[in-house]
Amino acid sequence: xxxxxxxxxxxxxxxxxxxxxxxxxxxxxxxxxxxxxxxxxxxxxxxxxxxxxxxxxxxxxxxxxxxxxxxxxxxxxxxxxxxxxxxxxxxxxxxxxxxxxxxxxxxxxxxxxxxxxxxxxxxxxxxxxxxxxxxxxxxxxxxxxxxxxxxxxxxxxxxxxxxxxxxxxxxxxxxxxxxxxxxxxxxxxxxxxxxxxxxxxxxxxxx
Amino acid sequence: xxxxxxxxxxxxxxxxxxxxxxxxxxxxxxxxxxxxxxxxxxxxxxxxxxxxxxxxxxxxxxxxxxxxxxxxxxxxxxxxxxxxxxxxxxxxxxxxxxxxxxxxxxxxxxxxxxxxxxxxxxxxxxxxxxxxxxxxxxxxxxxxxxxxxxxxxxxxxxxxxxxxxxxxxxxxxxxxxxxxxxxxxxxxxxxxxxxxxxxxxxxxxxxxxxxxxxxxxxxxxxxxxxxxxxxxxxxxxxxxxxxxxxxxxxxxxxxxxxxxxxxxxxxxxxxxxxxxxxxxxxxxxxxxxxxxxxxxxxxxxxxxxxxxxxxxxxxxxxxxxxxxxxxxxxxxxxxxxxxxxxxxxxxxxxxxxxxxxxxxxxxxxxxxxxxxxxxxxxxxxxxxxxxxxxxxxxxxxxxxxxxxxxxxxxxxxxxxxxxxxxxxxxxxxxxxxxxxxxxxxxxxxxxxxxx
Numbered sequence: 001x002x003x004x005x006x007x008x009x010x011x012x013x014x015x016x017x018x019x020x021x022x023x024x025x026x027x028x029x030x031x032x033x034x035x036x037x038x039x040x041x042x043x044x045x046x047x048x049x050x051x052x053x054x055x056x057x058x059x060x061x062x063x064x065x066x067x068x069x070x071x072x073x074x075x076x077x078x079x080x081x082x083x084x085x086x087x088x089x090x091x092x093x094x095x096x097x098x099x100x101x102x103x104x105x106x107x108x109x110x111x112x113x114x115x116x117x118x119x120x121x122x123x124x125x126x127x128x129x130x131x132x133x134x135x136x137x138x139x140x141x142x143x144x145x146x147x148x149x150x151x152x153x154x155x156x157x158x159x160x161x162x163x164x165x166x167x168x169x170x171x172x173x174x175x176x177x178x179x180x181x182x183x184x185x186x187x188x189x190x191x192x193x194x195x196x197x198x199x200x201x202x203x204x205x206x207x
Numbered sequence: 208x209x210x211x212x213x214x215x216x217x218x219x220x221x222x223x224x225x226x227x228x229x230x231x232x233x234x235x236x237x238x239x240x241x242x243x244x245x246x247x248x249x250x251x252x253x254x255x256x257x258x259x260x261x262x263x264x265x266x267x268x269x270x271x272x273x274x275x276x277x278x279x280x281x282x283x284x285x286x287x288x289x290x291x292x293x294x295x296x297x298x299x300x301x302x303x304x305x306x307x308x309x310x311x312x313x314x315x316x317x318x319x320x321x322x323x324x325x326x327x328x329x330x331x332x333x334x335x336x337x338x339x340x341x342x343x344x345x346x347x348x349x350x351x352x353x354x355x356x357x358x359x360x361x362x363x364x365x366x367x368x369x370x371x372x373x374x375x376x377x378x379x380x381x382x383x384x385x386x387x388x389x390x391x392x393x394x395x396x397x398x399x400x401x402x403x404x405x406x407x408x409x410x411x412x413x414x415x416x417x418x419x420x421x422x423x424x425x426x427x428x429x430x431x432x433x434x435x436x437x438x439x440x441x442x443x444x445x446x447x448x449x450x451x452x453x454x455x456x457x458x459x460x461x462x463x464x465x466x467x468x469x470x471x472x473x474x475x476x477x478x479x480x481x482x483x484x485x486x487x488x489x490x491x492x493x494x495x496x497x498x499x500x501x502x503x504x505x506x507x508x509x510x511x512x513x514x515x516x517x518x519x520x521x522x523x524x525x526x527x528x529x530x531x532x533x534x535x536x537x538x539x540x541x542x543x544x545x546x547x548x549x550x551x552x553x554x555x556x557x558x559x560x561x562x563x564x565x566x567x568x569x570x571x572x573x574x575x576x577x578x579x580x581x582x583x584x585x586x587x588x589x590x591x592x593x594x595x596x597x598x599x600x601x602x603x604x605x606x607x608x609x610x611x612x613x614x615x616x617x618x619x620x621x622x623x624x625x626x627x628x629x630x631x632x633x634x635x636x637x638x639x640x641x642x643x644x645x646x647x648x649x650x651x652x653x654x655x656x657x658x
Contacts, residue, residue, distance in 0.1 A: 097292075100411060128412075
């Protein structure tokens with residue numbers, strides 16, 4: 001991961017110096033991650049918000065000083081895009097409820113996550129109960145393998161708060177899974193290895 | 208997955224119009240979709256009820272499976288509700304209740320139906336939603352799309368990927384991938400009743416899992432919270448149908464229909480087609496019954512095409528020998544059929560078509576092989592979404608298949624539990640085409656720890 005960060009820093013520096021090629025490499029590297037970030041939360045507008053995120057990164061590149069990792073910087077912008085969308089969406093929902101009949105379904109692409117087992121399905125159902133920032137904390141920690149300090153940078157909160165937020169999110173997931181399942185093998189297996197099941201929702205390169 | 212044409216038999220210009228549903232060419236050899244198509248056929252063929260879309264015939268021509276269904280001249284309930292919402296009005300109560308009552312009666316018939324081979328009833332539609340409720344300009348109501356319906360005995364309980372149906376209309380047990388019975392459709396009827404009477408979506412959120420979470424957690428506003436003037440007795444019917452525990456719901460769709468009728472009677476409401484037709488006419492301009500702009504060309508010989516098919520299927524009573532792309536008044540493609548059953552085909556003499564409606568070959572009686580679509584590239588639907596009634600009432604049809612589990616179509620998962628054993632030839636064919644599950648099977652006895 002450290003090597004990737006160093007590589008990221010070099011690419012960012014080159015991008016800031018005007019190398020479109022370096023920018024292209026970074027976009028290509030993180031596009032699936034950012035797309036997934038939106039796809040599991042707001043699939044209807046995931047493509048649009050992904051594009052906006054990278055556009056915002058490009059526009060604000062001059063202000064990036066390297067105090068945090070590029071990945072933190074990128075997800076910080078993605079979070080801002082998400083929260084802005086959620087605010088406007090909440091305002092529009094009263095009308096949408098009256099006209100959103102029929103039309104295409106916007107389901108999370110199963111290629112983005114490995115929701116092919118009942119355990120994964122249950123985790124995602126419980127995940128929907130989390131607040132947006134809890135979801136982001138869980139996602140960045142388990143799916144993006146980011147450190148608590150990186151997540152703190154994304155969420156603009158102290159590291160200790162990230163730890164608390166993750167702990168509370170785990171508690172919510174646990175309670176929700178208990179609510180969703182009957183006592184038995186599935187529940188035991190899921191709660192026994194909740195971290196591992198959550199982590200395994202994202203396809204990972206073979207090592 | 209499928210495209211739907213308006214169709215009529217060649218040589219019979221006075222015939223009523225039919226809806227001809229075909230598997231899209233690039234899915235024609237995909238066993239999952241073929242099996243899904245057959246699922247709908249197996250269940251729908253033989254069903255006869257005024258509130259269910261009838262399947263009249265089916266077959267395979269030029270490698271493409273098709274089914275001939277009755278055509279409903281009108282719109283789907285989704286379009287009516289959407290238009291009502293855009294006008295910021297509420298559906299008339301009598302019309303809304305009439306629609307849901309008819310759907311409940313149709314579903315009850317499906318639930319009670321023993322299958323074409325007889326036996327214990329046990330079919331569940333699983334995809335009851337406004338898009339699958341077709342409404343004629345005459346106020347008739349028909350439930351369509353049995354593509355994901357199944358026999359209760361064959362519902363799965365453990366495949367997360369097997370969640371079927373449209374978000375927002377799933378029952379809690381569907382969301383949890385548990386076993387289903389007719390009461391799952393009763394829940395969907397409750398959603399339909401809520402939405403039709405209030406003119407608003409019930410379960411609605413930014414993503415599917417958030418919607419499912421609302422459903423399993425019963426997070427919604429009761430009708431009287433959305434509208435304090437909503438009748439208390441009607442709210443009781445809605446809430447009973449929407450009970451999280453299926454034991455607390457109406458036992459049958461018929462019982463729910465009875466409750467709706469009793470409420471309407473107590474309120475002095477007159478339910479029926481007239482109330483629906485009146486509502487519809489206030490929303491959607493009447494359209495003339497589809498007419499074929501041009502006499503179909505003389506059907507070319509099918510011989511070359513049939514000869515090109517490696518394993519020609521048995522002759523069908525409805526061979527599709529020509530299809531012409533003629534913009535019809537309702538904006539869909541028009542297919543031409545010929546009936547040859549029991550009589551010699553008597554194709555009409557070719558007459559020159561107007562230039563504007565020059566028939567263009569669509570399906571394959573052309574010496575040129577059709578250009579194969581790139582694999583795995585979704586094709587735009589050939590049907591206007593607003594005319595979703597012609598698409599099995601389902602503008603989401605293609606998208607919904609994304610969550611279907613190939614294993615659900617595996618051999619042995621016959622939709623009709625009373626089907627006789629297939630013939631040897633059919634068994635051989637199935638063995639050849641048995642899809643390999645691309646997803647790990649979930650097995651309670653063999654847990655696989657996550658990596």
